[in-house]
Amino acid sequence: MAAPALPASRRDDYPALHSQFHWHVPEFFNLAEACCGRWARDPATMDRIAVHTEHEDGRRASYSYAFIQAEADRLCRALRTLGVARGDRVGIVMPQRIETVIAHMAIYQLGAIAMPLSMLFGPEALAYRLQHSEACVAIADESSIDNVLAARAECPALATVIGAGAAVGRAEHDWDALLAAELPAFTAVVTKADEAAVLIYTSGTTGPPKGALIPHRALIGNLPGFVCSQNWFPHADDVFWSPADWAWTGGLWDALMPTLYFGKTIVGYQGRFSAQTAFELMARYRVTNTFLFPTALKQMMKTCPAPRAHYQLHLRALMSAGEAVGETVFAWCRDALGVVVNEMFGQTEINYIVGNCTAQNDDGQPGWPARPGSMGRPYPGHRVAVVDDEGRPCAAGEDGEVAVCSTDVHGHPDPVFFLGYWRNDDATAGKYLARDGLHWCRTGDLARIDEDGYLWYQGRADDVFKSSGYRIGPSEIENCLLKHPAVSNCAVVPSPDPERGAVVKAFIVLVPSIVRSAQADAALVAELQQHVRGQLAPYEYPKVIEFIAQLPMTTTGKIQRRVLREIEARRGAPAHP
Template sequence: MKEYVTGEYQSYEEFLHQFKLEAPANFNFAYDVVDRIAAETPDRVALVWCNEEGESKIISFAEMKEYSDRVACFLKRVGIKKGDKVMLILKRRYEFWYTLLGLHKVGATAVPATHLLTAQDIIYRNQAAEVKMIIAVADPQVLAHVEEAAPASPSLQWKVMVNGEESRPGWLNFTREVAASEPVFPRTAAEEVTPEDISLLYFTSGTTGHPKMVAHNFQYPLGHVVTAKYWQRVKEGGLHLTVAETGWAKAVWGKIYGQWMAGSAVFVYDFDRFNAQNLLRMLEKYKVTTFCAPPTVYRYLIKEDLGSYDLSALEYCVVAGEPLNPEVYHQFYKMTGLELREGYGQTELTVAIATFPWLKPKPGSMGKPAPGYEVELIDDEGHLCEVGEVGQITIRTDRHKPLGFFAGYYRDPEKTQAVWHDGRYYTGDTAWRDEDGYYWFVGRVDDVIKSSGYRIGPFEVESALMEHPAVLECAVTGIPDPDRGQVVKATVVLAPGYTPSDQLAKELQEHVKRVTAPYKYPRVIEFRSELPKTISGKIRRVQIREEHQNR
C-alpha cells in the first residue's frame, strides 16, 4: 500500500505542505486494499481478536478476503444491492470486519450502531435511513429490541443473528448462511462505486435533539491514512489497539482502514464492562505496539500500578474523544515515559487537528491542523480570531475539501446547510490558538460560559478540578445569575474515600482559584454519584443545565 502511505517527512511544515493523496473515482477499500494485500501477502495478519472468556482468533488477509467474499455472496443472494442500508449491531465481534468489507463489495451502505440502543432508537434509525437488513450479535437484549422495533420498521426485510443459537424465529443464522455461500465474489459481480455513493452512515450521539445521519462516501477510508500513519503512528508489522465499540465512528478511525493501509495489524479486545487491569494484561500479553483511547480510559489506567505490567512493546500512545486533562498526561508520562498525543475530529471528519510526531506535546492542547484541513477560528461576529481569542473551529472547503470529509447529513439539506455554508464547515466546537499555532479546546458553542464579560470554557475549569485528588469526574456548566449573567457551576463525582460536604466544596473552590484565573472558579458545586451521559459516553451538559433550571 505504498501509494497510500506517501513517506516520511522531516518536519511538520514539510508534512503539512507536501502530503498528497490521490483518490481513484471508483476506489473501494475492500477490493483495492484488502483483496490486493491478500493476493500479495496472503498470510499477513489482519486481525488479532480475543474476549473476556479467553477465546481468541487470528485472521489473515487471505481469510479476510474469503470471509468477506462469502458475506457479499450471501448479501447478493437475499437481495441486498448497491445503496441498500444494512445496520450492524455487532459490539466487538470479529464478524464486524468481514461483514463491513462484504457490504463494501456489493456497494451497500453500512449503518454501524451500538448495542446500547433501545427499541425506540432502532425504530428511529430504521425509519430515517430505510434500513433493509439488521445484522446483530446474539445478545438477548439486542435481539429483543430489534424484534420490538421490527413492526414499526416497514423497510426492514431481513434480521440476521451472529454467534447465537442454531435458529430463532424470524432470524437468519449468519454463520450458516455465510458458510453456505460461494468463497469468491469477483469485482465484476457488483456495480462499481462512485464518489457520490454512500459507504457508511453514522448516527451522531445526539447530545441535543435527534441524532443526525452523517454520510461518508467510498473514498472516506483514504482520509484515515493520516489518522493511522501520521497521528497514531502505527508501524508496519505492528499491532494497534483503539478502544472503541464498532457502533461508533472511532472504530473505523482506529480499527481497520488506515491501520491496514499503513501495514499494521489490528488488535481487538472484546469486553462488555471496562476493567483497567484486564486491559493492561491484554496490552502485555499480545505486545500491542500502538494504542489509542479516550481520556477516561487513561484516567483509570494511571490509578493502577503500571510498573507491574510489561508494557515494553508499547511505543506510541494517542488520545481523543474529549479533551485531555494535563494532570492525566503528566501522570501517564511519569509512569510509562510515553507522551500522550492528542487529536481532534468529529464523526463528520477524519483527524483534523493533532499533535503530530514532529510537534512537541503541550499537555491539554490538540496540536496543529492536519494536511488538507484549512482550520480557522471565527468569532461571534464572523471575524477571524487573533492569537489567544476564542472562536468556533471552522474548516474551509471553498479552496479544497479534505479527503475523508463527510458528504453531508443524509436526507437533511437544512441541517447540512446550517453547519456547512459559504465554503466553510462550522464544527460547533470552540478553541483558541496560541502564538506557536497550537489549538486549545474550550467547549461546545453552547457550553461556553459568559460571566461578567468573561468567556469561560468549561474544559479549563474541569482540568483544574481534576488535579484535586477528591475529584473522579466533573462537568462544568453555566447557570443564570441576575448580576453576572451566568456563573460557573461544577457538578462533581467524588473519588472513593471522599464524602460530600460544604467544607470540601469550599476546598475545591479555593483549589481552582490557585490553579487558574480566580474569576473562573465554580461559585456553585453540586456533588453527584454519576454524570448524565449519551450512549457514546459523552457528558450531557445540556441535561445538567436543564435539570438545574427545572429545579
C-alpha cells in the same frame, strides 16, 4: 520503576510537512479492497493475522486476512440473494467481534452502505435510525438482538434480521447457516471514491440525530492524521488496540479501518472497559499503538499510577480525542506510560483534521512538539481556521469556531469531507459558510489559535456559558479539579442563578477510597473550591459542587454535559452551600 527520559523534540518539521503535502485520490476506490482484498490475495500477507478477538469470558481467537475475505465473499452472496443492492443500507449492531469486520467488508464489496449502530442503543434509538435510513437488513448478535426485534415493528423497510453469535435462532436467518450455504467467491462491485460507504448517525444539540453519509474516499482523508498521531504508523511489529466502539467514528475510522488499510493487526475486545483489562490487553498482545479517550486515561491513571511496574508494555504511540486531555493526564502518559500523548480533534462529518505528531526520536522521524493542553495543529492536507460568527478569521488568542476548508492549501479538494446529512439538505447547507470564494465547514467547537498555529480547545459552542458577564468554558476548570487526588472525573456546567444569570457548577465523581459523610462532604467541597480558586481566575471556581456516582457519557466516551445542563435547568436556581 522509574520512567526513562524521553528524547527532547529536536526540531519542528510542521511547516514543511503541511506545505509540501499533496492529495492523491484515485477515481475508483473501495474500502473492502483497500482494507482486506489486496492483503488476502497476496501470498506474502494472506495468512497474516488481521484481527485478534477476546471475550470477557476468556474466549480468544485470531483471524487472517484470507479468512476474513473468504467469509466476506460468502456473506456478499447471501446478502445479494436476500435482495441487498448497491446503495442499500445495512445495519450492523454488534460489538468488537469478527462478524462485525466481515459484515463491513461484505457491504462495501456490494456497493451497499454500512450503518454501524451501537449495541448500547435501546429500541427507540434503533427504531429511529433503522426507520429513517430505510435499512433493509440488520445484523445483530446477542448483545442487541432483543432491542433490534423490539424496534422492528416501526421499520417497514427492514425486511431481514440476521442473528450472529448467541443470537442464532432468534431471527429468521442465522449467520452461520447463511454463510455455510455459499461459496467463498464473489466479484466485488467497482465503486468510485466519491460513492457513499457508511452512514453514521450523530447527535446534535437540537432535534433528532442526523445521518452523516461518508464516502469511500474519507478513509484517505483520515490517513495523514492517523499516520501522524500514531507516530508514523505502521512499523514492522505494530499492533493496534482501542476500546472505542467500532460502531462509531472513533472506533471505525480512527482504529479499525486505518489499521487494516496498512495490513496490520488490530485487537477486538468484547466486554466492559476497565483499567485493569486495558493494561492486561496491551501487555498480552504487545500493543504498540492505541487510541484512548481522556476518560479512559483518567481511570487508568487513578487505578494504576505506575503501570510499568506491573505490566510489560510496548507502547510507542498514543492518540487521544473526544475531550481535552489536560496537563495532569498529559504528564502521566509521558512519565508513567513513556509516550507523549498525541491529542487529536475531528468529528464524524470531517474527521482527523487537527492533532499532534511527536515522532521525533533517534530514528529521525519528522514531527512537531506537542504542547500540553493543545489539541495540536491542522494535519497535512487540511486547511483549518478559527473564525467568528461572520466567518472571519480570529486573531491569535481570540475564541472562535473551528472551521475546515473544503480545499487544501493548494486548492485541491480535501477527501475527508462527508457527502451530507441523509435526507436533510437544510442541515447540510447550514453546516457550511462561504467567504472569499472558499467554502468552510463549521464544527460547532470553540478554540483559540496561537501564533504558532496550535489550537486550544475551549469546548462545544453550547458548553460555553457566561457568569456575571464572564465567558466560561468547562475544560480549564475540569482539568484543575482533576489534579486534586479526591477527584476521579468531573464535568462543569452552568447552574441558573437569579443574580449572575448562571454560576459555575461541578459534578464530581470521587475516587472510591473517599469516606463519605455530611461533614466530610462539606469540608471536601470547601477544599475543592479553594483548590480551583487558588489556580484559576476568581470567577471560575465552582460555587456549587455535587458529588455523583457517575457522569452521563456517550457510547464513545464523551461527557454529556447537555444532560447535566438540562438537569440544572429543570431544578432552577439551586440552594448554594
